[in-house]
Amino acid sequence: MSTHHQDKATFLERLIFNNRPAVIVICLLVSIFLFWQALQVRPSTSFEKMIPLQHPFIQKMIEHRNDLANLGNTVRISVEAVDGDIFTKEYMETLRQIHDEVFYISGVDRSGLKSLWSPSVRWTEVTEEGFAGGEVIPQTYDGSPASLEDLRNNVLKSGQIGRLVANNFKSSIIDVPLLESYPDPNDQGKLMKLDYRQFSHELEEKIRDKYQAQNPNVKVHIVGFAKKVGDLIDGLIMVVMFFGIAFLITLVLLYWFTWCIRSTIAVLSTTLVAVIWQLGLMHTVGFGLDPYSMLVPFLIFAIGISHGVQKINGIALQSSDADNALTAARRTFRQLFLPGMIAILADAVGFITLLIIDIGVIRELAIGASIGVAVIVFTNLILLPVAISYVGISKKAIERSKKDAVREHPFWRLLSNFAHPVVAPISVVIALIAFGGGLWYSQNLKIGDLDQGAPELRPDSRYNQDNNFIINNYSTSSDVLVVMVKTAAEGCSTHETLAPVDELMWKMENTPGVQSAISMVTVSKQVIKGMNEGNLKWETLSRNQDVLNNSISRAEGLYNSDCSLAPVLVFLNDHKAETLTRVVTAVQEFAETHDKDGLQFLLAAGNAGIEAATNEVIAQAELTILILVYICVAIMCLITFRSIAATLCIVLPLVLTSVLGNALMAWLGIGVKVATLPVIALGVGIGVDYGIYIYSRLESFLRAGLPLQEAYYQTLRSTGKAVLFTGLCLAIGVATWMFSAIKFQADMGLMLTFMLLWNMFGALWLLPALARFLIKPEKLAGKVGGSLLAH
Known part of the structure; x- marks a missing residue:
C-alpha cells in the first residue's frame, strides 16, 4: 500500500492485515476446537425452562408442588378398543401390559401412575349394611365373562367414567406423571435429567407401535407436555434439511451476484464458521438446542451473509482501482468495519433485551443469538477480508464491477426517485396511512394460543x-x-x-x-x-x-x-x-x-x-421489549451518526415494519407467545443492518456535496445492490420454513420473511423520503467530522 494509505490505516487495521497468517491460524485453531464442541450439541429442553419461574402462579405451584400430586408434568395414554368396548379379556390384558411397560420407562413417577389396573383406583357403593368398596379390578379377576361383568359394574360405581374411562366405554386412560430428574439406574447417587426426545421415542416404540401391531383391535393415543416437546424436537430435526436448502439457494444467488466462485465460497465458508462457532460456544457454556433456539443458527447464517455480501460488494468496487487484492480488502475493511460493527452491536442489543422475559427458552435464545452476532465480528468483518486478501476476486468480477462503476443504471436511477421532492411526500403519506391502518388492525392481535391442542404443531398432526x-x-x-x-x-x-x-x-x-x-x-x-x-x-x-x-x-x-x-x-x-x-x-x-x-x-x-402465567408474562413484556429494542437501536444510531435526523431515517422504517408485522399476525390468527415474541425483536435487530449501510453511504456522498437525489443514486449503485440482494436472498432462504411440519416454525418463517423483505423495502423506499424532510444536505456538504463513520 502507498504511504498515504498506510497513514490513514487505523491501529486495528494494521494489527489485522500486518499479521494475516496469525489471524488465519488463530481462526483455524478456534474453529477446530469449536467444531468439536458443536458436534456434541444435542436437542434438549426441560419443563422448567418452558415456564416463567418467577411468576406468582408458578411460585405458588412450586411452593406446593409436593401437595399437588400428578398435577404438573403428566402424559395421558388413551388405549382405544377399535371394535367393541373395553370389557373384553383381550383389551384388559393389553391394557395391563401397557400399564406394566410404562411403569418401567425411565422418568416415570411410578408412585403416581394410574389406570384401571392401579390398586388405588377403587369403587364405592352404599348398601343396606353401609358402604362397600374395593379395587376396580379385584384380585379375583381372571378375564372370564363373570369377572368382566363385575368389572363393568365396578367401573360404573367408581366415578371414573369421563376421567379414566371414556364416556362411550370404548377406551380408557393411563395417567403417567413424570419426574424432571430421576436416579440413574446404573448409579443411584447420580441424577439424570428427563430426555424428552428419548422419552417420546420410547412411548412410540414400546407402547404405540408395539401394542398396535400386537393387537389390531387396539389404537393408542398419547398427549401431554413431554410428548408434544418430543414431537417438536423430531420435527425440528428437519431444520438441517431447511438449512441445507437455504445454503444451496444462497450459493446460487451469491454466485449470480458476484460472478466469482472464490468470493462466493469465501462468504459461505466464513458464515458457516460463524454458525459453527456459535453452536460450539453454546455447548461450551452448557446450553443445548431446544425447539425454540433452533432458529438461532439460521439467524446467524442470515446476518453473516448480510455482512459478507456488503464486504464482497465493497472489495469488488475497490478492486477497480486498487493495485492488488490486499489493498482492496484493506480499503473495504477501513470503509465498512465501523458501520458493520455498529449494525452488529444493534443486533446484539436487540437480542439481549429478550433477557427481561422470565422464560428459560427465550433467555437461552437471546444469549445464543447474542453470542452468534458477536462471533460475526471475527468471522465476517475480520476473517473474510483477510481471506479475500489472499484469494482475491476473479478478473471477470472486477471487469463487471468496473463497467458498473461507469455505466448508467436505469433501475437504480428509477429507485432514486424515492428521494425526489415530489415523490418523497407521497411516500411519507402512504407510510403514515399504512402505519395507521396497521396500528388499528393490530388491536385484534391476541396473546397466547388461538387453537385447541398444540398450536405449535399442524392441526392434522x-x-x-x-x-x-x-x-x-x-x-x-x-x-x-x-x-x-x-x-x-x-x-x-x-x-x-x-x-x-x-x-x-x-x-x-x-x-x-x-x-x-x-x-x-x-x-x-x-x-x-x-x-x-x-x-x-x-x-x-x-x-x-x-x-x-x-x-x-x-x-x-x-x-x-x-x-x-x-x-x-x-x-x-x-x-x-x-x-x-x-x-x-x-x-x-x-x-x-x-x-x-x-x-x-x-x-x-x-x-x-x-x-x-406464560401469557401474562408475554403480555407484560411484549411492548416493553419492543420499546427497549428501539431505544437501544436508536441510541446506537445516535452515537454513530451524531444526528437525530439520521437516527429517525433509520429507525422509522423499522417501526412501520413492526406495526405491519403485528397486523399480519392478527390477520393470520397467529398469537403472541413464546414462539413468536422473539421474532418481533429479532426482526428489528436484523432489519437495522440495511438502514445503517444505506445511510452511511448516503451521508458520505452528501458530504461530498452531491444533491440528495444524486447522492441516493450513487448510494444505490454502491450499496443498494447488496441490500436488495441480501433481503431477497435471506427471505427466500427463510421462506423454506413455511413448509415445515412444525406450525410454529412455519409461522416464524412467514413472519421473518415478511420482516426481512419489509425492512429491506423500508430502507430502500422510506429512508430517502424521510431524508428529504429531515436531512439538510447543505449542512453536511464539505464537512469531514460529525459522524463516527466519516472517513
Whole structure:
C-alpha cells in the first residue's frame, strides 16, 4: 500500500492485515476446537425452562408442588378398543401390559401412575349394611365373562367414567406423571435429567407401535407436555434439511451476484464458521438446542451473509482501482468495519433485551443469538477480508464491477426517485396511512394460543388428532387449571372452607369454556348422599364436622397430608387465550371477595395455569421489549451518526415494519407467545443492518456535496445492490420454513420473511423520503467530522 494509505490505516487495521497468517491460524485453531464442541450439541429442553419461574402462579405451584400430586408434568395414554368396548379379556390384558411397560420407562413417577389396573383406583357403593368398596379390578379377576361383568359394574360405581374411562366405554386412560430428574439406574447417587426426545421415542416404540401391531383391535393415543416437546424436537430435526436448502439457494444467488466462485465460497465458508462457532460456544457454556433456539443458527447464517455480501460488494468496487487484492480488502475493511460493527452491536442489543422475559427458552435464545452476532465480528468483518486478501476476486468480477462503476443504471436511477421532492411526500403519506391502518388492525392481535391442542404443531398432526380424540371422548380434558385452597392445618375439611369451595366450583362450571370442576367437595357430597340411602336431597355439605370428616376420608389426592391445602381441578375445553383469561379473571374476582384470614384461593397449577402465567408474562413484556429494542437501536444510531435526523431515517422504517408485522399476525390468527415474541425483536435487530449501510453511504456522498437525489443514486449503485440482494436472498432462504411440519416454525418463517423483505423495502423506499424532510444536505456538504463513520 502507498504511504498515504498506510497513514490513514487505523491501529486495528494494521494489527489485522500486518499479521494475516496469525489471524488465519488463530481462526483455524478456534474453529477446530469449536467444531468439536458443536458436534456434541444435542436437542434438549426441560419443563422448567418452558415456564416463567418467577411468576406468582408458578411460585405458588412450586411452593406446593409436593401437595399437588400428578398435577404438573403428566402424559395421558388413551388405549382405544377399535371394535367393541373395553370389557373384553383381550383389551384388559393389553391394557395391563401397557400399564406394566410404562411403569418401567425411565422418568416415570411410578408412585403416581394410574389406570384401571392401579390398586388405588377403587369403587364405592352404599348398601343396606353401609358402604362397600374395593379395587376396580379385584384380585379375583381372571378375564372370564363373570369377572368382566363385575368389572363393568365396578367401573360404573367408581366415578371414573369421563376421567379414566371414556364416556362411550370404548377406551380408557393411563395417567403417567413424570419426574424432571430421576436416579440413574446404573448409579443411584447420580441424577439424570428427563430426555424428552428419548422419552417420546420410547412411548412410540414400546407402547404405540408395539401394542398396535400386537393387537389390531387396539389404537393408542398419547398427549401431554413431554410428548408434544418430543414431537417438536423430531420435527425440528428437519431444520438441517431447511438449512441445507437455504445454503444451496444462497450459493446460487451469491454466485449470480458476484460472478466469482472464490468470493462466493469465501462468504459461505466464513458464515458457516460463524454458525459453527456459535453452536460450539453454546455447548461450551452448557446450553443445548431446544425447539425454540433452533432458529438461532439460521439467524446467524442470515446476518453473516448480510455482512459478507456488503464486504464482497465493497472489495469488488475497490478492486477497480486498487493495485492488488490486499489493498482492496484493506480499503473495504477501513470503509465498512465501523458501520458493520455498529449494525452488529444493534443486533446484539436487540437480542439481549429478550433477557427481561422470565422464560428459560427465550433467555437461552437471546444469549445464543447474542453470542452468534458477536462471533460475526471475527468471522465476517475480520476473517473474510483477510481471506479475500489472499484469494482475491476473479478478473471477470472486477471487469463487471468496473463497467458498473461507469455505466448508467436505469433501475437504480428509477429507485432514486424515492428521494425526489415530489415523490418523497407521497411516500411519507402512504407510510403514515399504512402505519395507521396497521396500528388499528393490530388491536385484534391476541396473546397466547388461538387453537385447541398444540398450536405449535399442524392441526392434522398425530398429536393434535390424539388430543381431539380425548376431548371428544372424555369429560375431563387435558387442559386443567388448578386453584389451590389454602387453610390452616386441619382447616380444609371445615364447613367454613368447603362452603366457599362449593361456591367456587359452581361459579367455574358456569363460566364459558369450562367442562367441569372437581374437589374434595365433590367426594364429600357423594359420600353424604350415600350415607343417607342415596337420597339426592342429601347431596349437600353437612354442618356437622364429624359427618364432614367422615365424608372426605375417601377424597384421596384432593387434599394434602395435614389438610392445609385442597386443590380445585377445573377442566377446560381448550387453552385458548380467551378461555384462560376468562377463567383466571373469574377465579381472581372470587378470591377478592372470599379470601380471609385462614382461607386463601391461590392461582394456579396445572398445564392451563402454567399457560395462563406464560401469557401474562408475554403480555407484560411484549411492548416493553419492543420499546427497549428501539431505544437501544436508536441510541446506537445516535452515537454513530451524531444526528437525530439520521437516527429517525433509520429507525422509522423499522417501526412501520413492526406495526405491519403485528397486523399480519392478527390477520393470520397467529398469537403472541413464546414462539413468536422473539421474532418481533429479532426482526428489528436484523432489519437495522440495511438502514445503517444505506445511510452511511448516503451521508458520505452528501458530504461530498452531491444533491440528495444524486447522492441516493450513487448510494444505490454502491450499496443498494447488496441490500436488495441480501433481503431477497435471506427471505427466500427463510421462506423454506413455511413448509415445515412444525406450525410454529412455519409461522416464524412467514413472519421473518415478511420482516426481512419489509425492512429491506423500508430502507430502500422510506429512508430517502424521510431524508428529504429531515436531512439538510447543505449542512453536511464539505464537512469531514460529525459522524463516527466519516472517513
